[in-house]
Amino acid sequence: MPSLEIQSLNYHYDGHPVIQQLDLTVAENEIVCLLGASGCGKTTTLKAIAGLLHPQQGEIRINGKSVSSERHFVAPQHRNIGMMFQDYALFPHLTVAQNIAFGLSKLSKTEKQNRVAHMLELVHLEHYAGRFPHELSGGQQQRVAIARALAYHPNLLLLDEPFSNIDAQVRFQLIKDIRDIIKDQQVSAIFVSHSKDEAFAFADRLAIMHQGQIAQLGTPKELFQHPSSRQVAEFLGQGAYVAAQRHNGAQVETAFGSVESLIDIQSSAQAGQIYLRPSHIELFNAEHGQVEVAQHRFVGTEYLYAIELEGQMLEVAMPSDKPLDLSKPVSLKIKPHAINFFS
Numbered sequence: 298m299p300s301l302e303i304q305s306l307n308y309h310y311d312g313h314p315v316i317q318q319l320d321l322t323v324a325e326n327e328i329v330c331l332l333g334a335s336g337c338g339k340t341t342t343l344k345a346i347a348g349l350l351h352p353q354q355g356e357i358r359i360n361g362k363s364v365s366s367e368r369h370f371v372a373p374q375h376r377n378i379g380m381m382f383q384d385y386a387l388f389p390h391l392t393v394a395q396n397i398a399f400g401l402s403k404l405s406k407t408e409k410q411n412r413v414a415h416m417l418e419l420v421h422l423e424h425y426a427g428r429f430p431h432e433l434s435g436g437q438q439q440r441v442a443i444a445r446a447l448a449y450h451p452n453l454l455l456l457d458e459p460f461s462n463i464d465a466q467v468r469f470q471l472i473k474d475i476r477d478i479i480k481d482q483q484v485s486a487i488f489v490s491h492s493k494d495e496a497f498a499f500a501d502r503l504a505i506m507h508q509g510q511i512a513q514l515g516t517p518k519e520l521f522q523h524p525s526s527r528q529v530a531e532f533l534g535q536g537a538y539v540a541a542q543r544h545n546g547a548q549v550e551t552a553f554g555s556v557e558s559l560i561d562i563q564s565s566a567q568a569g570q571i572y573l574r575p576s577h578i579e580l581f582n583a584e585h586g587q588v589e590v591a592q593h594r595f596v597g598t599e600y601l602y603a604i605e606l607e608g609q610m611l612e613v614a615m616p617s618d619k620p621l622d623l624s625k626p627v628s629l630k631i632k633p634h635a636i637n638f639f640s
């Protein structure tokens with residue numbers, strides 16, 4: 298049974314629509330990331346799941362049980378949901394152990410002590426039980442927050458930008474650790490982020506949101522290989538459109554030569570554009586140049602060349618041991634790749 302099912306959800310603030318006919322299913326033990334531009338409705342969706350607001354239309358089911366519909370509403374404290382937010386929201390006057398024990402009022406004293414000890418072990422903070430939140434680093438505070446959210450065995454975990462206040466140097470280790478903990482506890486989770494890199498590292502599937510709807514749901518590989526729209530392709534990373542003629546199932550012709558696709562192109566149109574990412578392009582010096590290099594800079598292991606491609610700017614990285622001679626013409630080759638073709 299799916300952990301979460303959302304059907305035809307609509308929410309408006311004073312008549313201003315924010316969530317529009319949103320559908321989403323999260324499988325058992327799955328982590329899904331809601332990813333999208335600022336204001337697309339990620340936090341509003343999370344609030345609707347948590348029960349912090351009541352959508353005007355549509356239904357939400359958790360483990361098969363309806364918690365929100367037009368006629369029916371289960372209060373947040375009865376949804377058995379764990380939450381973790383970017384500002385940790387630990388109680389400053391309680392110790393680490395007391396913070397973790399906070400939601401466990403139904404357990405006996407011994408059960409509570411055992412559960413807290415187990416959670417501390419899980420997040421590798423066994424020696425920090427007596428400390429107060431201000432005596433911990435940001436990453437340690439987030440570990441306490443995840444321990445507290447998981448301590449009462451929630452059906453579903455909601456995480457709203459939990460890593461945005463964490464130093465970039467330790468962020469990806471923390472993301473990996475918290476993902477491992479969630480997988481170990483076999484909890485389903487919905488994670489909200491602006492950051493593609495965080496989403497790729499943390500989630501099993503990504504739900505790309507656009508204007509209050511899920512534009513596409515899939516694994517990172519599915520989204521990269523088969524973006525359902527230009528918006529999804531563009532959201533996944535900087536690129537440029539190049540005019541293309543489709544020849545057969547897996548080849549296109551462009552002004553830069555013919556390009557082999559590593560997957561079938563699912564389109565019946567002949568004329569269109571392909572969406573090129575910097576990693577699909579190789580620059581080299583040639584007798585007859587085709588591209589204008591507007592800028593270049595050295596960034597350690599690579600040179601970055603800003604090139605103009607059919608009126609769009611694109612930054613292409615090349616190994617620094619093979620710099621281009623910019624006094625000579627520069628040409629480009631499009632490498633074989635999983636082509637994104639749009640008619």
Ligand SMILES: Nc1ncnc2c1ncn2[C@@H]1O[C@H](COP(=O)(O)OP(=O)(O)OP(=O)(O)O)[C@@H](O)[C@H]1O
Nearest residue numbers: 310315333334335336337338339340341342490491
């Ligand atoms: N309490 C409110 N009253 C009126 N409008 C609101 C309220 N909260 C959010 N909105 C609007 O709803 C839209 C969606 O907001 P939401 O917070 O869900 O977006 P988001 O995708 O989480 O954005 P961000 O990534 O910036 O946090 C935005 O246009 C926002 O201005």
